[in-house]
Amino acid sequence: MSPQKNHFVVGNHQSWLCGSLLLAINLIIFFSLTSPVLAQTSPLTPRQSENLIIQSNIDGDFQVPLYKSGVIELEERAKRISVGNPGIADILMLHSRQLYVVGKALGTTNVVVWDNNERVFASFNIEVVHDLDMLKRKLHRLLPGEVIEVHSAQERIILSGQVSSVVKMKAAEDLAQGFLPECISAESNVLVRDTTQGTPIIIQQGEGGRGASGANQEGCKKGSVVNLMQVGGAHQVMLEIKVAEIARTVLKRFDSNFNVFSFDSPWKLGANSGGASFPNALTPSGNEVPILGSLNGEDSPIGPVVDLFQPNTPGIQDKGVFLSYLSSKFFLEAVLEASRQKGLAKVLAEPTLTTLTGQEAQFVSGGEFPIPVPQSGITGNVTIEFKEFGVIVKFLPLVLDSGRINLKLNVAVSELSQDVPVTVGVQGTESTFVIPSLTKRSAKATVELADGQTIGIAGLINDNLRELVTKLPGLGDVPILGALFRSQEFMSGQTELVMFVTPHLARPISPQQVKLPTDSFVPPTDLEFYLMGRMEAREMSNSSPSSQGIIDIGPESHRFGHQL
Structure with a gap:
């Protein structure tokens, strides 16, 4: 019986060892799997x-x-x-x-x-x-x-x-x-x-x-x-713009117009330069027919057809000479126009505008001209719209962190011109309106400058030449005398245009430092106006109040730019 009992105890001991080993393995696996989670879910700090x-x-x-x-x-x-x-x-x-x-x-x-x-x-x-x-x-x-x-x-x-x-x-x-x-x-x-x-x-x-x-x-x-x-800070931007233009034009013109007509015989002979009209002839029944008449010879025209010759009336636009002769059987009319024109134009606009950074500003110096706009219908109503001309400046400044100024510019300088006018008629009426054209110089750009720097945003150099010759073939090519049978026109134009912009960080100044353009004007007295013919009085000898506050620091002091 003893051996059997000992075997039973050993068997129980082996079973307990196996169970303990299995539990240990499970615990090891559990802690190995949960250790990263435990490490990540650490308790919160206070x-x-x-x-x-x-x-x-x-x-x-x-x-x-x-x-x-x-x-x-x-x-x-x-x-x-x-x-x-x-x-x-x-x-x-x-x-x-x-x-x-x-x-x-x-x-x-x-x-x-x-x-x-x-x-x-x-x-x-x-x-x-x-x-x-x-x-x-x-x-x-x-x-x-x-x-x-x-x-x-x-x-x-x-x-x-x-x-x-x-x-x-x-x-x-x-x-x-x-x-x-x-x-x-x-x-x-x-x-x-x-x-x-x-x-x-x-x-x-x-x-x-x-x-x-x-x-x-x-x-x-x-x-x-x-x-x-x-x-914050001083971020008011003052923009100075200079638009300078000079234009030169040369116009040479030679024009010849003549009318010669002889009606001494049944044959009519004449010449024309400058245009003429030949009205239709009359039939015996009083109807108008072409000069050649009908092709079958019936109802042919009667009377001297060329007697109805109507030349255009010649004229002189500027300078020239003319000749005229009239007798009972001969008519002569000649006009020679020769002119030379030279033109010089100068445009200088210097607008100045101040605004806050980030805010758009606009400056307009000029006027408005009316434009008639006919309305649809048979009433003939006309409405008037106005269009601006002159100096128009739009700009949007942005002051950057570095102190530089970013500018969005739109500059336009325009003036009225009669070069290419437009005539508009009103339906149902005999009224007409002449609308002038505009000569315009404009520039639109975005630049970046430092305070006080100047840059040219636009420029133009234009040189054009145009010649026009109208002549009678053959006779117009004859030397010297051929000038009577041709008209010539020569036109030359040169234009130079430049636009400069200068931004400044504007700061207020003392009222004592402000001087207006009208401060130096003194109206003339009756003696100066009637006897001397002066439009203003002589300049006052005493110094102006604004100049008394200037302190001269020695021979090294200099002033630059426009002095008010």
């Missing part, structure tokens, strides 16, 4: 735990960032809560003194809390706002040194404060645009949670808020950024 607790503001309300969560701690034990609009925030009661809040959509809702005695002991508002903390960190990291305040008002982000340049203002505004949700839905729901039975009971109506498909919901709207930031 500071991280405090960040999860949502603190109330001065009014006792709570703010939750959009799509983020937090914990609200209650002062007493709660039994039941009610959420005004669960489309704004999801609220879950973790236990009797903690509420877990998740922001779902921008807006405000309220929470009512009951205790175990069915008594309302707390009521507070929860406002879901933009992620302002993250936006502030981005602004501080990307735009250091800029004093920018960030606020949230429903679906809008409000930026205020002061920045150093317009470029940084635009960057802050673009950065805030990225924190706006794509869609904001404002549907209302009712949610009640009760924990009396241990498991929350949810009573909900509707599906508010913004889900993954919120952009496709009806009633969706887009948020916006309200920019209340100001640009």
